[in-house]
Amino acid sequence: MDFSYSDEQRMLAETLERLVADQPAPERRxxxxxxxxxxxxxxxxxxxxxxxxxxxxxxxxxxxxxxxTDLMITMQALGHGLVPEPYLAGLLLPGDLLARLADADQRARWLTPLLEGEHQLALAWQESSARYDIHAIATSAQRHGNGWRLDGSKQLVMGADAAAAILVTARIAGEHPDADRLGIFLIPPGTPGLTRSDYRTMDGQPASDLILESVTLDGQACLSENAAAALDATFAVGIAALCAQAVGAMQSSCEQTLAFLKERRQFGTPLSTFQTLQHRMVDMHLHLEQARSMAILAATSLDRPAPERDYRIAAAKAYCGEAARFVAEQAIQLHGAMGMTEECLVSHYAKHLVMFDHYLGDSDYHLEYVSEHLSAA
Incomplete structure (x- = not known):
């Protein structure tokens, strides 16, 4: 297969490279x-x-x-520069759901300003009892007059503190237990009954936990009452983007580590001449290139039928998660004690790569999905 970029894609990659290079390094932010x-x-x-x-x-x-492929190019560049702007959490995930589910009025109110850069949104889906299963939702939505009433809680809502509205997943109870449906609701900040606890993740990204107690919404707040298939498709896009972002961060970690080994000297000799350290750098690059291949697989599988798409996406996330942790650990060890300090650039990449494995499902979760798919086949 031909994996070379088109002229437009090369221009996109070059533009992003210059743009990211002009941004402050993580240790100065x-x-x-x-x-x-x-x-x-x-x-x-x-x-x-x-x-x-x-x-x-x-x-x-x-x-x-x-x-x-365009999305992969963008996310790799953002990962390479460790750009903190919430392109995935604040734009891609909520925007993709809006594009799939919103009506004309909802798009004009929320999606158009999002694409124009006028505001950001957030997606609240993760719950403490659900592990990473996007369908195991305990938050409930019940009819309340002409609108809705929501009760429940959400964890690790990325970018909720800066969001103009939060898209919340909730279980809509049917007449029979098997008739339950998955709905998506738009909740502006400051809505009565919504409590938000803000904090920072280990890699410094803003996140929040939400508690919803009798949150009352009008009918227009509901994006969809049957959003399971759309949510699966959106998460496939998000995971493919996340894999590409991790590849960019892994590449930068490898570059920084190699530059350090060439510069640092021991017994009057650069560390890069030590054979054992050369072998470890080779292992890092092998994991990087294999993760890059899996990120390409994910990016090119988004238009496949849902079962094949989800299988490929899960396989990519599982491998990229393992590779990200390996590269992060090796980069820290090869830098020595200084690799753990805030002043060392590679420490910020390492924290980001470790966090990557836990966002949108860790390696164990996706490996279980792949195993179940193979067993069923």
Whole structure:
């Protein structure tokens, strides 16, 4: 197969490389002022001006019609520079659901401003009792007059503190237990009954836990009352994007580690001449290239039938998760004690790569899915 980029894709990759190179390094971002709630960064507005926010969405909803490869190029560049803007959590996941489920009025209210860079959104799906199963939802939604009432809780909602609205998954009870459906609801911040606890993940990303106690919404707040298939498709896109982002971060970790070994000297000799360390660098690059192949597989599988798509996506996430942890651990060890310090750039990449394995399902979870698929086949 021909994996070479088209002229447009090469231009996209070069533009992103220059854009990311101009951003502050992670170890210097602590000195940057925090943005006010709901405010987007100057870089986010630059993304909008360049069309990067429109790129992954279909032309029918105001996007540019980019495919999985375009998304992979974008996410690899963001991962390589460890760009903190929530392209995945604040744009791709909630925006993809809106594009699939929203009516014309909901798109005009929420999706169009999202693509223009005017606001960000968030998706609340994870619950404490569900592990990573997006269908095992305990949060309930019940009819309340002409609207809805939601009760439950959500964990690890990325970017909820800056979101103009949060898309929340909830179980809609039917007349029979087997008739339960999965719904998606739009909840603006400050809605009565919604309590948010903010914190930072281990790699410094803003996240929140939500408690919903008799949250009352009008009828327009419901995106869909039967969103299971759309949620599966959106998560496939998100996992493919996440794998590409991890590949970019792994590549940067390998580059930093090799540069350190060439510069650092012991007994008057660069560390890069030690054969044992050369073997470890080779192992890191092998994991990187195999993860890159799996990320390509994921990106090119998004238009496949759902069972084949989900199997390939799960296999890619399982391998990329293992590779990310291996590269992170090796990078830290080869840097020595300084690799654990905040001042060392590679430590920020290592924390990001470890966190990657736990977002949208860890390696064990996806390996179980692959195993079940093979057993059924």
């Amino acid at each position: 602590a000195s940057q002022p925090d943005l006010a709630a709901g405010q987007c960064s100057p870089l986010w507005h630059t993304f909008a001006e360049l069309g990067l926010l429109h790129m992954p969405f279909d032309e029918s909803v105001g996007g540019l019609g980019g495919d999985g």
